[in-house]
Amino acid sequence: MGEHTRTGQVVGVNGNMVGVEFAQSVMQNEVVYVRVGGEHLKSEVIRVRGKRAELQVFEDTSGIQIGNTVEFTGQLLSVELGPGLLGQIFDGLQNPLPQLARQHGFFLKRGAYLKALDDKQEWEFTTAVRVGEKVRAGDKLGTVPEKIFQHRIMVPFALHGEFEVTEIAPNGKYTIQTTIAKLKDASGKVQEVKMAQNWPVKVAIKAYAQKLKPTQPLVTKLRIIDTLVPVAIGGTFCTPGPFGAGKTVLQHLLSRHAEVDIVIVVACGERAGEVVEILEEFPHLVDPRTGKTLMERTIIICNTSSMPVAARESSVYTGVTLAEYYRQMGLNVLLLADSTSRWAQAMREMSGRLEEIPGEEAFPAYLESRIANFYERAGLVKLRDGGTGSVTIGGAVSPAGGNFEEPVTQATLKVVGAFHGLSRDRANARKYPSIDPLDSWSKYTSFIEPEHVRKGAAILKKSNNVNQMMKVVGEEGVSIQEFIDYLKGDFFDAVYLQQNAFDKTDEATAADRQKHVYRLMAEIIDLEFQFENKDAARRFFQQLRQSFVNWNSAAFQSEDFKRKEQNIRHQISNGKI
């Protein structure tokens, strides 16, 4: 019997887990199709015991019967990598959703799978190697223009060792099905290379020279993040928050404004409506860095909450694999996963069906290592051609009951470089972004001078202490000096840390403007003010706040901006000693 005809029989069905018996061999995590009527349901082997294997089915399992045939494919769950990924909308298994809709209408038909890449489209190939050159996995063979990038056609990552180019296609138009190069290994065996290759999603792509420490800040244009709790290019961060705290809005803002080449949005087990907003918005929003629409630099992986649960896991891995692929081209990629908790819940569901011994809150014991493995796929790497590329991962976490002590949040905190904790109190008070500046932390450094950042953090802490005190003893119970500290912290929060997402200018603040504004802010924090009484102090800061808010909506370095800055400086000089 050939490799592709290995079959087995269904012996049990429990939710989306199917037990099968097989005669020959099976491979852990290989893809299996369960035949039900005319439909073939994609599944993955997740446990083997004797002659019985358990599969997780990426589809609804209704109608499966004992004795149904399953086909083993011998392939790990893989994605197709090649030109044409940008701007697409995939489900968790890399099926293009708009194309599925064209074929099957309103509903996601069970067992309907489509190829991720269009194999009829022709790409303008430019050769980058000559016959006789030595190449290794990941080396550039040529390029094709894809949207705003030169998409590198690379030696397939799965090839081990050194190869000699024996044939290379001349410049010209080819489809992804065309053989564009032939490579010969040391033993003389020849490999044909096409523009697209497959790669198993759960395996990290490692065709680079070395992994570097992420140090350079990734500009998100959100002031609270960039200044207080920055993210590094190639770093990791997480945003846990209870429902209604604005996780998704924050991720949308990041996907729009972050200064990276490519953004991959993984909507994992969340509301479909939110993805639809991106789908409708992005083709009309212009990326100021390129002048093209945001869709040109975006890939959306969308496995929303009512779509098959098992595919949530694959959606996260599909996303990170695509990110690694573009990283290999020397690009900076930001992967946003909303929400990793849903993926963890999918693991929990499956673990329960496997009757594994549960850990905390019934999550499986391997929860932590799976989460760690996922975030470890982020990183800044030095490619073999000397260039660098990066994958930055930001994961939203949806803790049960908004309690950060739960296992998913805790497992995530252990492995990320920055923690942006969202607070329901701040969201209720309409303070956006609702990242709690006191609880959140980052191990990366900001582009703003560290001692200035410390100043800001210190005044927030002091202000909060005074505020707590006033709740007990009233305003009259604190000294005017303490009261001024309270006002300073409150002011810093209101005009700098909070941003108005409905204001075209205030919505995103570039790095140079942040540095400029923060310099003045640091001055204000340092200044010693003197006021007759607390009311006068409050009035002063209220007015200053109003001027600052107006300043925030003036375009950087415009006449209006300069005039407003002058006005603020004038106001300050009236208040200080």
Added chain:
Amino acid sequence: MQKIHSQILQISGDVIVVEAQDVSYRELAQVHAPAGISLAQVIRLDGKRVSLQVLAGSRGISTDDKVRFLKRPMRISYSEDLLGRVFNGSGLPRDNGPVLTDNMIDIGGPSVNPSKRIVPKNMIRTGIPMIDVFNSLVVSQKLPIFSVAGEPYNELLARIAMQAEVDLIILGGMGLKYDDYLFFRDTLEKQGSLSRSILFIHTASDPTVECLLVPDMCLAAAEQFALGGKRVLVLLTDMTNFSDALKEVAITMEQIPSNRGYPGDLYSQLAARYEKAVDFSDAGSITILAVTTMPGDDVTHPIPDNTGYITEGQFYLRGGRIEPFGSLSRLKQQVNDKTRSDHRAIMDRMIQLFADYRSTLEKRSMGFQMSAWDEKLLKYGNRFEEELMELSVNIPLEEALDRGWQILADIFEPAETGIKDVLVKQYWPAKAEAK
């Protein structure tokens, strides 16, 4: 053709186990017990052992009762004949009408392709200022009312249903008190809406697991009508009972519980239902309003918690009023910029002032002195509660906005409200300005 099995191996909870072959996962069966025929659904297959959840409960089933597999999943009939009818949790008539067998459709079908959805842009007017002004309801929204037992949530649900401009109302009752069922039926009848309504009612006296299919039946019917271009409003009350039924079955099946006994897939189960809310790109829509009673008024309880992560906001019903804090319509910004130019300003400022009023109340209760500003806030808060928050208030959005301006003008100076000058000039009531 259909083989009858007369050997029940196990009865535990509302789940029975029989040995059978050629059975499909999720297939339906009939259990012929002395007390009557009950529907049962296959929930696990393990070799020849077939586990079935018996919708009418396992009480009175004996080991030699007959089980007949129906070779089909749960289906309901879909046609115009559904309108005005009342069914029970097994999909059988509760109203002495005929059993419908035409055009049977599967329930619990696949989810909508996200790329076929559109961003909703139409508001549903309810005549309730706390909704229309402060948290506008939008076509295709899924929104629960978070409440505790004893609050008038069913009355609120009925009122919204009566006033909403929709083509069709589908009510799914789960563990509904019989009085409440009659209340809904009478209200619909009195308003002449029964003929455009379909009721799937599982009452508190029916066996618990029978409510498990109610949301799927409601939503399957809703989906068909929406595909036919109708705007459908689905009311589900109370989803806590549905979740508890899930818990009961999960525990019987010896599943490892995740949180307070609830199964690990509670989120997915709830999402599969709520996500049926949709605005189709070139057909009708489904809007879902649900009730989630919070055990112990605890929003971190697994049911409201998971629900909150799924739905597009929530209304807190507390003390007979919709509480402005915590209540949220995530879709309101899709519509409230197209109503009237002052809508957003009134919404924001009145709520902020109301928040100030609440903290003044707190201050007063702690014995701190009241300033002149505090006195104004107290006056404002009282009028806000009486003239806008009371559920008896039933006025169109425009009138509610005008009323908001009136309250502000009676108490505050324009500058104190912090509303933009342009709007003040346009809307500030003239008489109050003269004062």
